[in-house]
Amino acid sequence: MARSIATDLDEFDLKILRQVQVDNQTPQRVIAEKIGLSPPAVARRLQHLKDAGYIRNNIAVLNETAVGRPLTIIVHVATENERLDLLDAMKDRFNRCPQVQQCYYVTGEMDFILILNVRDMTEYNELTRTLFFEGGNVRSFRTCVSMENVKTYGPVPV
Amino acid sequence: MARSIATDLDEFDLKILRQVQVDNQTPQRVIAEKIGLSPPAVARRLQHLKDAGYIRNNIAVLNETAVGRPLTIIVHVATENERLDLLDAMKDRFNRCPQVQQCYYVTGEMDFILILNVRDMTEYNELTRTLFFEGGNVRSFRTCVSMENVKTYGPVPV
DNA sequence: CGTGAAAAATGTTTCGG
Protein backbone atom coordinates (compact mmCIF):
# COMPACT_ATOMS: atom_id res chain seq x y z
CA MET A 1 0.00 0.00 0.00
CA ALA A 2 1.98 2.95 -1.26
CA ARG A 3 1.37 6.30 0.29
CA SER A 4 3.56 8.89 -1.44
CA ILE A 5 2.00 12.14 -2.49
CA ALA A 6 2.22 12.73 -6.20
CA THR A 7 4.99 15.24 -6.02
CA ASP A 8 7.83 13.93 -8.12
CA LEU A 9 5.72 13.63 -11.24
CA ASP A 10 6.10 16.33 -13.84
CA GLU A 11 3.63 17.25 -16.54
CA PHE A 12 5.16 14.69 -18.94
CA ASP A 13 4.58 11.87 -16.48
CA LEU A 14 1.00 12.98 -15.94
CA LYS A 15 0.33 13.04 -19.67
CA ILE A 16 1.76 9.56 -20.02
CA LEU A 17 -0.41 8.32 -17.16
CA ARG A 18 -3.51 9.92 -18.66
CA GLN A 19 -2.85 8.09 -21.88
CA VAL A 20 -1.95 4.58 -20.68
CA GLN A 21 -4.78 4.68 -18.19
CA VAL A 22 -7.16 4.78 -21.14
CA ASP A 23 -5.14 2.63 -23.54
CA ASN A 24 -1.87 1.02 -22.61
CA GLN A 25 -1.28 -0.33 -26.10
CA THR A 26 -0.58 3.01 -27.63
CA PRO A 27 2.92 2.79 -29.12
CA GLN A 28 5.45 4.76 -27.15
CA ARG A 29 6.37 6.45 -30.38
CA VAL A 30 2.85 7.88 -30.62
CA ILE A 31 2.81 8.97 -26.99
CA ALA A 32 6.19 10.56 -27.54
CA GLU A 33 5.09 12.75 -30.42
CA LYS A 34 1.82 13.59 -28.70
CA ILE A 35 3.54 15.04 -25.68
CA GLY A 36 6.72 16.26 -27.33
CA LEU A 37 9.28 13.79 -26.06
CA SER A 38 11.50 11.14 -27.61
CA PRO A 39 10.40 7.49 -27.58
CA PRO A 40 13.27 6.41 -25.33
CA ALA A 41 12.31 9.11 -22.86
CA VAL A 42 8.76 7.79 -22.80
CA ALA A 43 10.07 4.27 -22.30
CA ARG A 44 12.25 5.32 -19.40
CA ARG A 45 9.43 7.19 -17.75
CA LEU A 46 7.00 4.32 -18.18
CA GLN A 47 9.52 1.96 -16.63
CA HIS A 48 9.97 4.31 -13.70
CA LEU A 49 6.25 4.81 -13.23
CA LYS A 50 5.83 1.08 -12.99
CA ASP A 51 8.85 0.41 -10.77
CA ALA A 52 7.93 3.22 -8.41
CA GLY A 53 4.43 1.86 -8.08
CA TYR A 54 2.45 4.59 -9.78
CA ILE A 55 1.22 2.00 -12.25
CA ARG A 56 -0.06 -0.97 -10.32
CA ASN A 57 -0.60 -3.27 -13.29
CA ASN A 58 -1.57 -3.53 -16.93
CA ILE A 59 -4.71 -5.41 -17.74
CA ALA A 60 -7.37 -6.17 -20.29
CA VAL A 61 -10.84 -5.21 -19.14
CA LEU A 62 -13.40 -7.80 -20.17
CA ASN A 63 -17.01 -7.31 -21.12
CA GLU A 64 -18.60 -9.29 -18.28
CA THR A 65 -21.81 -9.74 -20.21
CA ALA A 66 -20.13 -11.14 -23.30
CA VAL A 67 -18.06 -13.42 -21.15
CA GLY A 68 -21.03 -14.93 -19.39
CA ARG A 69 -21.23 -12.96 -16.13
CA PRO A 70 -23.93 -10.45 -16.97
CA LEU A 71 -25.08 -9.77 -13.42
CA THR A 72 -23.41 -7.10 -11.31
CA ILE A 73 -24.46 -7.24 -7.69
CA ILE A 74 -23.52 -4.88 -4.91
CA VAL A 75 -23.70 -6.29 -1.41
CA HIS A 76 -23.50 -4.48 1.91
CA VAL A 77 -22.29 -6.67 4.72
CA ALA A 78 -22.56 -5.90 8.42
CA THR A 79 -20.28 -7.83 10.74
CA GLU A 80 -21.13 -9.46 14.03
CA ASN A 81 -17.81 -8.78 15.67
CA GLU A 82 -15.03 -6.36 14.82
CA ARG A 83 -12.18 -8.41 16.24
CA LEU A 84 -9.18 -8.00 13.99
CA ASP A 85 -8.60 -11.67 13.32
CA LEU A 86 -12.22 -12.17 12.39
CA LEU A 87 -12.15 -9.20 10.04
CA ASP A 88 -8.99 -10.51 8.44
CA ALA A 89 -10.61 -13.87 7.92
CA MET A 90 -13.51 -12.16 6.18
CA LYS A 91 -11.22 -10.11 3.97
CA ASP A 92 -9.45 -13.30 3.03
CA ARG A 93 -12.69 -15.03 2.21
CA PHE A 94 -13.87 -12.17 0.01
CA ASN A 95 -10.48 -11.79 -1.59
CA ARG A 96 -10.28 -15.41 -2.59
CA CYS A 97 -13.78 -15.59 -4.02
CA PRO A 98 -13.47 -15.28 -7.81
CA GLN A 99 -16.91 -13.69 -8.16
CA VAL A 100 -15.92 -10.89 -5.82
CA GLN A 101 -14.58 -8.28 -8.16
CA GLN A 102 -14.17 -5.57 -5.57
CA CYS A 103 -14.25 -5.36 -1.80
CA TYR A 104 -14.14 -2.27 0.41
CA TYR A 105 -13.92 -2.08 4.16
CA VAL A 106 -15.86 1.04 5.05
CA THR A 107 -16.93 3.28 7.87
CA GLY A 108 -20.54 3.49 8.92
CA GLU A 109 -23.24 0.95 9.70
CA MET A 110 -22.23 -1.46 6.99
CA ASP A 111 -18.71 -2.77 7.25
CA PHE A 112 -18.03 -4.26 3.84
CA ILE A 113 -19.19 -3.34 0.40
CA LEU A 114 -18.74 -5.98 -2.24
CA ILE A 115 -19.19 -5.86 -5.98
CA LEU A 116 -19.83 -9.24 -7.57
CA ASN A 117 -19.83 -10.56 -11.12
CA VAL A 118 -22.13 -13.54 -11.40
CA ARG A 119 -23.81 -15.60 -14.07
CA ASP A 120 -27.32 -15.43 -12.65
CA MET A 121 -29.34 -15.26 -9.47
CA THR A 122 -28.90 -18.95 -8.84
CA GLU A 123 -25.18 -18.54 -8.67
CA TYR A 124 -25.61 -15.55 -6.38
CA ASN A 125 -27.89 -17.46 -4.06
CA GLU A 126 -25.34 -20.21 -3.70
CA LEU A 127 -22.63 -17.65 -3.11
CA THR A 128 -24.54 -16.01 -0.28
CA ARG A 129 -24.61 -19.34 1.47
CA THR A 130 -20.87 -19.95 1.44
CA LEU A 131 -19.87 -16.32 1.71
CA PHE A 132 -22.31 -15.03 4.33
CA PHE A 133 -24.28 -17.75 6.07
CA GLU A 134 -21.61 -20.38 6.50
CA GLY A 135 -18.73 -17.95 6.36
CA GLY A 136 -19.20 -16.64 9.85
CA ASN A 137 -19.21 -13.22 11.50
CA VAL A 138 -21.94 -11.83 9.24
CA ARG A 139 -24.76 -10.09 11.08
CA SER A 140 -26.71 -9.10 8.00
CA PHE A 141 -26.32 -8.22 4.37
CA ARG A 142 -28.26 -6.21 1.86
CA THR A 143 -28.33 -6.94 -1.86
CA CYS A 144 -28.52 -4.42 -4.70
CA VAL A 145 -28.81 -5.59 -8.27
CA SER A 146 -27.28 -3.29 -10.85
CA MET A 147 -29.71 -2.51 -13.62
CA GLU A 148 -27.11 -0.55 -15.51
CA ASN A 149 -23.38 -0.21 -15.09
CA VAL A 150 -23.36 3.47 -15.96
CA LYS A 151 -19.60 3.83 -15.53
CA THR A 152 -16.97 1.19 -14.89
CA TYR A 153 -13.24 1.46 -14.49
CA GLY A 154 -13.13 5.16 -15.02
CA PRO A 155 -9.64 6.66 -15.01
CA VAL A 156 -8.25 8.21 -11.87
CA PRO A 157 -8.03 11.97 -12.34
CA VAL A 158 -4.37 12.97 -12.52
CA MET B 1 -23.57 -3.01 -24.46
CA ALA B 2 -22.88 -6.49 -25.80
CA ARG B 3 -25.21 -9.30 -24.87
CA SER B 4 -23.94 -12.54 -26.34
CA ILE B 5 -23.63 -15.57 -24.15
CA ALA B 6 -20.10 -16.86 -23.94
CA THR B 7 -20.64 -19.80 -26.19
CA ASP B 8 -18.22 -19.46 -29.08
CA LEU B 9 -15.18 -19.33 -26.83
CA ASP B 10 -13.11 -22.45 -26.58
CA GLU B 11 -10.67 -23.38 -23.85
CA PHE B 12 -7.83 -21.60 -25.68
CA ASP B 13 -9.74 -18.33 -25.72
CA LEU B 14 -10.56 -18.65 -22.05
CA LYS B 15 -6.93 -19.26 -21.16
CA ILE B 16 -5.91 -16.21 -23.16
CA LEU B 17 -8.54 -14.12 -21.40
CA ARG B 18 -7.45 -15.35 -17.99
CA GLN B 19 -3.93 -14.26 -18.77
CA VAL B 20 -4.44 -10.83 -20.33
CA GLN B 21 -6.99 -9.97 -17.68
CA VAL B 22 -4.18 -10.15 -15.15
CA ASP B 23 -1.37 -8.88 -17.38
CA ASN B 24 -1.89 -7.77 -20.94
CA GLN B 25 1.79 -7.17 -21.55
CA THR B 26 2.70 -10.81 -21.57
CA PRO B 27 4.29 -11.44 -24.99
CA GLN B 28 2.05 -13.45 -27.27
CA ARG B 29 4.93 -15.85 -27.70
CA VAL B 30 4.84 -16.63 -23.98
CA ILE B 31 1.08 -17.04 -23.94
CA ALA B 32 1.40 -19.26 -26.96
CA GLU B 33 3.82 -21.70 -25.38
CA LYS B 34 1.90 -21.64 -22.11
CA ILE B 35 -1.31 -22.83 -23.71
CA GLY B 36 0.17 -24.88 -26.55
CA LEU B 37 -0.52 -22.72 -29.56
CA SER B 38 1.56 -20.77 -32.06
CA PRO B 39 2.09 -17.01 -31.66
CA PRO B 40 0.06 -16.17 -34.77
CA ALA B 41 -2.85 -18.18 -33.43
CA VAL B 42 -2.73 -16.23 -30.19
CA ALA B 43 -2.56 -12.97 -32.12
CA ARG B 44 -5.54 -13.90 -34.26
CA ARG B 45 -7.56 -14.90 -31.23
CA LEU B 46 -6.66 -11.75 -29.34
CA GLN B 47 -7.71 -9.69 -32.33
CA HIS B 48 -11.00 -11.51 -32.50
CA LEU B 49 -11.62 -11.22 -28.78
CA LYS B 50 -11.19 -7.49 -29.05
CA ASP B 51 -13.18 -7.02 -32.26
CA ALA B 52 -16.03 -9.16 -31.01
CA GLY B 53 -16.17 -7.14 -27.82
CA TYR B 54 -15.05 -9.72 -25.29
CA ILE B 55 -12.16 -7.44 -24.40
CA ARG B 56 -13.53 -3.96 -23.79
CA ASN B 57 -10.19 -2.18 -23.51
CA ASN B 58 -6.59 -2.42 -22.41
CA ILE B 59 -5.51 -0.15 -19.61
CA ALA B 60 -2.93 0.61 -16.98
CA VAL B 61 -4.32 0.55 -13.46
CA LEU B 62 -2.90 3.35 -11.36
CA ASN B 63 -2.15 3.37 -7.67
CA GLU B 64 -4.61 6.08 -6.64
CA THR B 65 -2.73 6.77 -3.45
CA ALA B 66 0.61 7.27 -5.16
CA VAL B 67 -1.02 9.45 -7.74
CA GLY B 68 -2.58 11.78 -5.20
CA ARG B 69 -6.15 10.50 -4.84
CA PRO B 70 -5.85 8.44 -1.67
CA LEU B 71 -9.51 8.65 -0.66
CA THR B 72 -12.03 6.14 -1.95
CA ILE B 73 -15.59 7.13 -1.16
CA ILE B 74 -18.74 5.17 -1.84
CA VAL B 75 -21.91 7.19 -2.13
CA HIS B 76 -25.50 6.02 -2.20
CA VAL B 77 -27.82 8.39 -3.95
CA ALA B 78 -31.61 8.37 -3.77
CA THR B 79 -33.47 10.22 -6.49
CA GLU B 80 -36.43 12.53 -6.15
CA ASN B 81 -38.06 11.57 -9.40
CA GLU B 82 -37.61 8.54 -11.64
CA ARG B 83 -38.53 10.24 -14.87
CA LEU B 84 -36.33 8.89 -17.61
CA ASP B 85 -34.97 12.20 -18.80
CA LEU B 86 -34.05 13.21 -15.27
CA LEU B 87 -32.32 9.89 -14.67
CA ASP B 88 -30.40 10.28 -17.92
CA ALA B 89 -29.32 13.73 -16.88
CA MET B 90 -28.00 12.31 -13.62
CA LYS B 91 -26.15 9.50 -15.37
CA ASP B 92 -24.59 12.07 -17.63
CA ARG B 93 -23.54 14.20 -14.70
CA PHE B 94 -21.95 11.28 -12.90
CA ASN B 95 -20.36 10.00 -16.06
CA ARG B 96 -18.69 13.26 -16.86
CA CYS B 97 -17.36 13.84 -13.37
CA PRO B 98 -13.69 12.79 -13.37
CA GLN B 99 -13.72 11.85 -9.70
CA VAL B 100 -16.53 9.37 -10.31
CA GLN B 101 -14.66 6.17 -11.01
CA GLN B 102 -17.73 3.95 -11.09
CA CYS B 103 -21.47 4.46 -11.20
CA TYR B 104 -24.21 1.84 -10.90
CA TYR B 105 -27.93 2.30 -11.30
CA VAL B 106 -29.43 -0.20 -8.90
CA THR B 107 -32.66 -1.66 -7.63
CA GLY B 108 -33.82 -1.00 -4.09
CA GLU B 109 -34.15 2.10 -1.94
CA MET B 110 -31.03 3.76 -3.20
CA ASP B 111 -30.94 4.40 -6.91
CA PHE B 112 -27.31 5.13 -7.64
CA ILE B 113 -24.13 3.83 -6.12
CA LEU B 114 -21.02 5.82 -6.89
CA ILE B 115 -17.40 5.11 -6.20
CA LEU B 116 -15.21 8.19 -6.08
CA ASN B 117 -11.48 8.84 -6.09
CA VAL B 118 -10.70 12.10 -4.35
CA ARG B 119 -7.74 13.93 -2.90
CA ASP B 120 -9.26 14.69 0.48
CA MET B 121 -12.48 15.49 2.29
CA THR B 122 -12.38 19.07 1.16
CA GLU B 123 -12.55 17.99 -2.43
CA TYR B 124 -15.37 15.61 -1.60
CA ASN B 125 -17.34 18.32 0.15
CA GLU B 126 -17.11 20.54 -2.88
CA LEU B 127 -18.09 17.67 -5.11
CA THR B 128 -21.22 16.94 -3.11
CA ARG B 129 -22.33 20.48 -3.76
CA THR B 130 -22.09 20.37 -7.53
CA LEU B 131 -22.99 16.71 -7.86
CA PHE B 132 -25.86 16.39 -5.41
CA PHE B 133 -27.13 19.69 -4.07
CA GLU B 134 -26.99 21.83 -7.19
CA GLY B 135 -27.23 18.91 -9.58
CA GLY B 136 -30.92 18.37 -9.06
CA ASN B 137 -33.19 15.36 -8.56
CA VAL B 138 -31.29 14.12 -5.50
CA ARG B 139 -33.50 13.30 -2.52
CA SER B 140 -30.71 12.18 -0.23
CA PHE B 141 -27.30 10.60 -0.25
CA ARG B 142 -25.25 8.56 2.18
CA THR B 143 -21.47 8.61 2.33
CA CYS B 144 -19.17 5.69 3.15
CA VAL B 145 -15.44 6.23 3.43
CA SER B 146 -13.31 3.27 2.49
CA MET B 147 -10.80 2.47 5.19
CA GLU B 148 -9.24 -0.25 3.10
CA ASN B 149 -9.62 -1.20 -0.53
CA VAL B 150 -9.45 -4.90 0.16
CA LYS B 151 -9.82 -5.90 -3.49
CA THR B 152 -9.88 -3.74 -6.61
CA TYR B 153 -10.10 -4.62 -10.27
CA GLY B 154 -10.44 -8.32 -9.62
CA PRO B 155 -10.62 -10.42 -12.76
CA VAL B 156 -13.96 -11.61 -14.04
CA PRO B 157 -14.19 -15.37 -13.55
CA VAL B 158 -14.09 -17.05 -16.97
C1' DC C 1 18.09 14.38 -20.21
C1' DG C 2 17.46 14.11 -25.45
C1' DT C 3 18.96 12.25 -29.88
C1' DG C 4 19.66 9.01 -33.51
C1' DA C 5 20.91 4.74 -35.22
C1' DA C 6 21.79 -0.15 -34.54
C1' DA C 7 20.25 -4.38 -32.23
C1' DA C 8 16.85 -7.23 -30.03
C1' DA C 9 12.32 -8.40 -29.20
C1' DT C 10 7.65 -8.38 -30.37
C1' DG C 11 3.77 -8.35 -33.43
C1' DT C 12 1.79 -9.17 -38.12
C1' DT C 13 1.06 -11.09 -42.65
C1' DT C 14 1.47 -14.67 -46.03
C1' DC C 15 0.70 -18.98 -47.52
C1' DG C 16 0.61 -24.07 -47.83
C1' DG C 17 -1.75 -27.52 -45.48
Place this chain on the structure above:
DNA sequence: CCGAAACATTTTTCACG
Protein backbone atom coordinates in the same frame (compact mmCIF):
# COMPACT_ATOMS: atom_id res chain seq x y z
C1' DC D 1 -8.39 -22.78 -38.38
C1' DC D 2 -3.39 -24.00 -37.63
C1' DG D 3 1.78 -23.34 -38.00
C1' DA D 4 6.24 -22.02 -40.22
C1' DA D 5 8.61 -18.59 -42.26
C1' DA D 6 9.04 -13.92 -44.09
C1' DC D 7 7.96 -9.32 -42.89
C1' DA D 8 6.97 -4.97 -40.29
C1' DT D 9 6.83 -2.58 -36.21
C1' DT D 10 8.09 -1.53 -31.71
C1' DT D 11 11.20 -1.48 -27.86
C1' DT D 12 15.79 -1.35 -26.03
C1' DT D 13 20.48 -0.24 -25.98
C1' DC D 14 24.27 2.73 -26.45
C1' DA D 15 27.57 6.31 -27.97
C1' DC D 16 27.35 11.04 -28.03
C1' DG D 17 25.84 16.06 -27.49
